[in-house]
Amino acid sequence: MSSPKRLHPVAIIFTVIKSLRQLIYALFPIIILASSDFGLHYVVLIISIIVVIFIGFSVLSWLRFTYRIEGDQLRIEKGVIVRQKRTISKNRIQSIDLTQGIIHRIFGLTKVQIETAGSDRSVDAGLSAVKLEEGQHLHNELKSKYENVESVVESDKQTNHAQHTITVKRLLLAGSTSASFGIVLSLFALTFTEIEAFVPESFYNRTTNLLLSQGIELLIVLGIVLFILLWMLGILTMVVKYGKFTITRYENELFITRGLLEKKQMTIPIKRIQAVSIKESLIRQPLGFATISVEIAGGETEKQNASETLLFPLLRKTEVKGFLDEILPEYENNSTFRKLVPKRALPYYLLRTSMIPLIGLIGIAIFMPEWVILPIILLGLSVILGFVRYRTTSFNLSENQLTLQLRMFSKEIVLLKSKRIQALERSQHFLHRKQNLGTMKLSILNNFGGRHYNINELNEEDLDKIGDWYSTET
Amino acid sequence: MYMRQPPSERIAKDAIKAWKLTASLWSCIPILIVIALFVLAYLFDFSYWYGTIFIAISLIEVILTVIFIPKLRWNRWRYEVFDQEIYIQHGILIVSRTLVPMIRVQHVDTKQGPILKKYGLSSLTVSTAATTHEIPALLEEEAAALRDRISELARVEQDDV
Structure with a gap:
């Protein structure tokens, strides 16, 4: 156990790839130089020397990188020029995740990511490539402290843990209604079906004539093909990313595996969850589907994928309650909401969304009156948005949980525990004070330092109530 | 209340x-x-x-x-430090009131630039993991005492993050 071990030699490849990726920027000036009067063969020579140096360096650093478990500690030694020794105590480890990329899968390897508490990512340790059994062994060895999660090995899934897996049908549905597709869809809908309505007739005629001369059938077919391609692409990325999505609830943590090509694991300790969010996007809402995600504090989760971590890609609205009761029973999930925003606040909501379109409308009406229909439509939409926001904003207050229903564009239900709220702020300007209205800001912690929920113009009474609920001082 | x-x-x-x-x-x-x-x-x-x-x-x-x-601004600025929370009000046109629970406080700083020094004042900054809040001008001793008091009060067992 205590003898130092090396990573699998494939780790060298990863180091080379990583350093080459960084090097590309440095190579640009050389390439530019080559395109001028510097001899091409010199450039090739320089580049190959650099590459050789990098490979050599990677081999050396692989040779130097050793790890071992000693008692309750993981020891890592590394560094070619600067030698570094790191000791991580078992108790400090928050989670250990095994991730397999495509290269890993070919060689039967896995990447081990070890996360410690705190936001300093440099403290976290990673073993870029070890044998899969070795990874699982490490996982069990280091983790045995707080829970028996031996079921990381796929074979022995314990039956007494709540578990949900996404079906292929759902996955396809999730892909076809994903947000990126929604944007594309609405853009296409706008350009293809409504173009006649708000383009001035002369311009429209001229364009259509031009298109007709090009063979309009061809163009339409091209457009449709492009549209379908984009849609397929959306579905494909979803399937690749979230294929075989499985979430399991253990006593103190959630465990997620996902990915069709690249197998990713993620462990979320329950106590790091700051808020739960149930989101219905504009496309999914009418279909009755929602997405569940959580805000997590600290640690390295999905770097590229913003702050929220998906708990399930797509659920029917009626399934949400059952899902949360099994996976996160800590959070109450009742659907009775009381409106937060009184009628007298409606003007603020309408004004807030329609201000910019209104200015645009005035500008366009003065300078390009023939296009005036466009901002009018935009204005209409923004007034509707303001009204819907006003209608959506509501809440439910229980002993230690505040449930908010909000809307930016998508409808979102946020479940917040009082002890997870970092600070509560209420603000009023002089008009608010006259009308007994106020704006509330709730701050919670997440990977990006914090997320702030703003709720505009609520009843002062409700503000007081939420303030009392939050305040522990009696 | x-x-x-x-x-x-x-x-x-x-x-x-x-x-x-x-x-x-x-x-x-x-x-x-x-x-x-x-x-x-x-x-x-x-x-x-x-x-x-x-x-x-x-x-x-x-x-x-x-x-x-x-x-x-001075007229509007108020604060109060309780055992379990810090309560701040500020703002001229828009009046904000902020409540920060003591257990959320991560650290407290006092700061003093040349101007504040001239008047024997210093400012006090309270940071949680997600937000920072500043009380802009307190008498030096008062700021130091308050800083120590808050850091003492904030020491109560932090249950994760």
């Missing part, structure tokens, strides 16, 4: 002087711009009107920021 009544404590009265001094120093910038505008107007002979208009605007701005705003 908090957040219904404003907090009880005011910040140091000398804050007004300090803010006035800061605002006066900042007003050097518009003065420099005015001078530059006149010099440019003289050299490249374009209209002196730009400079004149700018004088009027900056005059209004200086009167507001140097004479009126510090007083109003």
Whole structure:
């Protein structure tokens, strides 16, 4: 156990790839130089020397990188020029995740990511490539402290843990209604079906004539093909990313595996969850589907994928309650909401969304009156948005949980525990004070330092109530 | 019952002087711009009107920021430190009241720049993991005492994050 071990030699490849990726920027000036009067063969020579140096360096650093478990500690030694020794105590480890990329899968390897508490990512340790059994062994060895999660090995899934897996049908549905597709869809809908309505007739005629001369059938077919391609692409990325999505609830943590090509694991300790969010996007809402995600504090989760971590890609609205009761029973999930925003606040909501379109409308009406229909439509939409926001904003207050229903564009239900709220702020300007209205800001912690929920113009009474609920001082 | 009544404590009265001094120093910038505008107007002979208009605007701005705003701001600024939370109110047009639970407090700093030093003041910053809150001008000893008190109170067992 205590003898130092090396990573699998494939780790060298990863180091080379990583350093080459960084090097590309440095190579640009050389390439530019080559395109001028510097001899091409010199450039090739320089580049190959650099590459050789990098490979050599990677081999050396692989040779130097050793790890071992000693008692309750993981020891890592590394560094070619600067030698570094790191000791991580078992108790400090928050989670250990095994991730397999495509290269890993070919060689039967896995990447081990070890996360410690705190936001300093440099403290976290990673073993870029070890044998899969070795990874699982490490996982069990280091983790045995707080829970028996031996079921990381796929074979022995314990039956007494709540578990949900996404079906292929759902996955396809999730892909076809994903947000990126929604944007594309609405853009296409706008350009293809409504173009006649708000383009001035002369311009429209001229364009259509031009298109007709090009063979309009061809163009339409091209457009449709492009549209379908984009849609397929959306579905494909979803399937690749979230294929075989499985979430399991253990006593103190959630465990997620996902990915069709690249197998990713993620462990979320329950106590790091700051808020739960149930989101219905504009496309999914009418279909009755929602997405569940959580805000997590600290640690390295999905770097590229913003702050929220998906708990399930797509659920029917009626399934949400059952899902949360099994996976996160800590959070109450009742659907009775009381409106937060009184009628007298409606003007603020309408004004807030329609201000910019209104200015645009005035500008366009003065300078390009023939296009005036466009901002009018935009204005209409923004007034509707303001009204819907006003209608959506509501809440439910229980002993230690505040449930908010909000809307930016998508409808979102946020479940917040009082002890997870970092600070509560209420603000009023002089008009608010006259009308007994106020704006509330709730701050919670997440990977990006914090997320702030703003709720505009609520009843002062409700503000007081939420303030009392939050305040522990009696 | 908090957040219904404003907090009880005011910040140091000398804050007004300090803010006035800061605002006066900042007003050097518009003065420099005015001078530059006149010099440019003289050299490249374009209209002196730009400079004149700018004088009027900056005059209004200086009167507001140097004479009126510090007083109003001080008047609105209140804070109160309880055993379990910190309660702050500020803002002239928009009045904000913030409640920070003691267990969320990660660290407290006191800070003192040259201007605050001149008046024997320092500012106190309370940071949670997601937010920071500043009480801008307290008497030095008071700030130090408050800092120690908050850090003592915040020491109660932090249950994760």
